[in-house]
């Protein structure tokens with residue numbers, strides 16, 4: 303029987319609750335956003351005692367469904383001031399699902415201001431003092447807990463979360479117990495830090511597993527989706543993602559003139575090829591004497607897109623260096639040194655900060671004259687300052703918007719105070735509409751229109767066509783259900799291009815919950831998730847006026863195409879305006 307595990311950090315107590323009927327079908331983002339909307343005052347201070355953190359695995363997480371080990375984390379964001387769902391692929395998600403913990407809710411704050419460890423086992427959870435872990439990096443914290451507990455999933459915050467910095471994320475262990483998978487965006491690590499929760503260990507020994515209401519339907523759907531993932535060029539074994547990782551996009555976006563460079567002052571970087579996924583693959587081949595294909599971040603992933611960047615001796619510096627990370631700490635800072643980017647990735651993981659937010663922030667600091675573009679050692683030093691909590695470190699650790707004010711910079715690439723990811727919205731209009739209107743702030747994963755605009759998935763669209771409000775909304779709504787299903791977003795390529803894979807995805811989910819869902823239900827549920835999040839944001843003060851890109855994008859033409867942001871405010875307002883009309 304599924305339960306909600308509620309942890310009260312004020313009293314130091316835990317309790318299991320029955321799942322209210324209204325949440326029975328929900329999981330993942332649908333559940334985290336609904337619980338946050340129901341239980342958190344939109345006007346609360348995100349770092350105060352009345353904010354809550356909700357951890358929820360997806361509908362099919364913990365089953366045999368491929369690429370479905372996703373955990374959603376929700377709360378009010380200290381970065382955007384609105385609702386936040388950020389998800390990660392991790393064994394922690396599978397363990398939570400198999401233990402029947404539909405949602406883990408963390409609330410309150412300890413009166414003694416100390417650090418605590420939450421230990422979760424079958425039918426038992428407790429809070430323990432964690433003075434020995436306080437102030438430690440995420441790698442050391444995870445290593446210590448794995449050494450003590452053995453085969454467990456680990457979640458923790460690094461020093462940035464303990465300092466309550468708005469760029470802090472929540473770390474989860476990967477398949478090799480690396481502290482490398484992050485619910486990174488929106489500062490949820492600061493919320494966890496504000497609750498004195500340094501870490502969580504979860505052990506699913508003896509767990510009953512995930513009940514499946516209609517096994518035949520589930521199995522039928524699972525096979526269809528699996529077949530789609532294993533045949534699509536982007537997701538199949540030794541396909542683009544398995545070979546080159548998400549960093550395959552560096553060369554593609556650079557060619558398209560949409561790779562933000564030197565703090566969003568150009569869409570093309572002369573050193574892009576040096577930090578691209580193909581370069582990582584060829585370099586590893588040379589270092590290891592054989593081809594190295596990528597690995598899975600979490601149990602059951604058949605796409606396996608996680609790369610490894612190695613030093614000159616072939617030893618791992620960091621894994622994984624995603625496209626967003628390689629871009630943020632590379633081209634966006636004028637840096638083309640792959641090993642340095644990997645070192646900064648490791649530092650961000652250890653300190654516990656979002657790599658996108660940090661790369662964007664260092665780019666703003668470079669623009670503001672704190673250090674020159676391309677200054678590798680200066681960038682590393684800034685990250686180290688974040689980990690130490692020095693005044694400059696706290697400026698950087700609070701994100702691009704905060705740093706923009708500190709350094710008097712007007713070219714600040716944020717929406718709702720969250721840094722833009724690695725796609726220049728002036729050069730790729732649909733993703734710009736997603737950045738502007740998403741309930742999450744600037745977030746490519748909220749509605750990844752790059753698929754048709756750049757990758758040609760589900761047809762190829764003109765990247766410069768500004769009339770994409772409908773497209774962005776359709777992607778945002780479908781994505782809300784992907785984030786609910788527990789699948790990695792990268793199944794999107796197969797489900798968009800292969801009708802049977804899409805059918806399989808819906809059937810899997812329907813099989814687990816025992817529903818007769820169709821594609822119409824995907825959009826209905828997606829609408830419901832977005833409506834819930836939008837209402838929360840409006841009550842928090844984030845209405846239409848917050849659905850805008852920064853002004854400089856309207857008057858600064860972006861090389862090499864010399865394009866400006868030209869999507870009308872009316873079009874932007876129409877994206878969520880349709881929810882009022884429904």
Ligand code: SF4
Pocket residue numbers: 369370391597598599600603604605606607608790791792
């Ligand atoms: S596709 Fe990549 S990010 Fe997604 S679950 Fe697999 S390894 Fe992790």
